[in-house]
Amino acid sequence: MDVERFVAEQVAKAGNDIKGRAIIALSGGVDSTVSAILVNRAIGERLLAVYVDTGFMRKGETEKISSMFSRLDLNCRIVDASESFLRELVGVSDPETKRTVIGRKFIKVFEEQAESFGADFLVQGTIAPDWIESGGALRDRIKSHHNVGGLPEQMKLKLFEPVRDLYKDEVRAVARHLGVEVAERQPFPGPGLAIRVLGPITRERIELEREACAIVEEQIERAYTEGKLSALPWQYFSVLLPVRSVGVQGDVRAYGDTVVVRAVKSVDAMTARFSDIPHEILEDISTKMTNRLGSRITRVVYDVTNKPPATIEWE
Numbered sequence: 001m002d003v004e005r006f007v008a009e010q011v012a013k014a015g016n017d018i019k020g021r022a023i024i025a026l027s028g029g030v031d032s033t034v035s036a037i038l039v040n041r042a043i044g045e046r047l048l049a050v051y052v053d054t055g056f057m058r059k060g061e062t063e064k065i066s067s068m069f070s071r072l073d074l075n076c077r078i079v080d081a082s083e084s085f086l087r088e089l090v091g092v093s094d095p096e097t098k099r100t101v102i103g104r105k106f107i108k109v110f111e112e113q114a115e116s117f118g119a120d121f122l123v124q125g126t127i128a129p130d131w132i133e134s135g136g137a138l139r140d141r142i143k144s145h146h147n148v149g150g151l152p153e154q155m156k157l158k159l160f161e162p163v164r165d166l167y168k169d170e171v172r173a174v175a176r177h178l179g180v181e182v183a184e185r186q187p188f189p190g191p192g193l194a195i196r197v198l199g200p201i202t203r204e205r206i207e208l209e210r211e212a213c214a215i216v217e218e219q220i221e222r223a224y225t226e227g228k229l230s231a232l233p234w235q236y237f238s239v240l241l242p243v244r245s246v247g248v249q250g251d252v253r254a255y256g257d258t259v260v261v262r263a264v265k266s267v268d269a270m271t272a273r274f275s276d277i278p279h280e281i282l283e284d285i286s287t288k289m290t291n292r293l294g295s296r297i298t299r300v301v302y303d304v305t306n307k308p309p310a311t312i313e314w315e
């Protein structure tokens with residue numbers, strides 16, 4: 001792919017197609033950030049970038065993102081909708097329901113923002129695997145990735161999707177070309193931690209998963225910095241299972257949840273292999289997890305399944 005040409009074409013197309021004002025949901029990921037920058041180059045202040053804190057973000061993510069966006073010259077707004085998302089998701093266990101509810105709420109928050117800004121267009125960072133796996137090209141629907149599946153037909157905004165035909169490695173190439181610091185960040189699903197807490201969502205389980213995920217990220221990134229890992233995995237995170245098991249904390253019996261550590265290698269998320277993480281690093285993760293999270297986590301396991309037959313996320 002000729003990155004320079006792609007950028008020039010998409011900026012020109014945005015300038016041509018987008019009449020009036022546009023709005024984009026920034027997730028902090030590379031896809032939406034690249035899309036925002038491309039469109040911003042074409043229409044400047046006529047683009048409003050909105051970051052919605054759903055309450056399902058990783059630890060420290062909102063702070064990180066708001067400081068990153070303040071360095072980009074974007075017309076940006078941060079909306080804290082975490083309480084209202086949580087209210088609607090508490091008790092929900094079905095993965096597709098989680099996605100639908102989150103998608104629907106997302107759109108509602110947007111519509112409010114779009115209306116107050118007077119937007120006519122919705123810019124989205126949809127990439128090829130999002131729509132292919134949401135039923136665009138595959139016969140069997142695998143998952144409705146929320147930025148596609150949750151989008152109601154009746155939405156009045158016109159869509160503009162500058163990176164729709166690209167795969168992740170290509171979006172990253174564009175990001176590097178644009179000098180974007182998120183270029184090397186691991187992908188994070190739109191529904192966030194909600195689809196990494198298996199079983200019914202509760203505030204406590206989301207908090208527990210947030211802490212567990214932070215430990216996986218911290219230990220893997222540390223191992224990479226110390227040269228114990230030659231490369232960072234494509235994605236590395238935790239999944240909180242609604243499976244309890246017996247443990248011992250001091251001399252006392254504990255009965256806590258199970259955390260799965262998932263780390264995969266991939267180039268485009270369409271297929272993936274589990275990462276060969278040295279046992280010493282897995283042990284560090286396990287020790288940190290059980291030390292820091294006390295009796296709430298009594299079991300840490302490693303997922304050794306490839307995609308296919310599994311998927312990267314557990315839901």
Ligand code: XMP
Pocket residue numbers: 099133143144145146147187188189190191235269270307310311312313314315
């Ligand atoms: P799976 O789990 O289908 O994931 O192998 C492929 C890639 O997509 C991400 N993913 C999502 N991204 N909304 C998103 O925006 C979603 O609902 C969603 N589900 C999975 C996943 O993290 C991986 O990078």
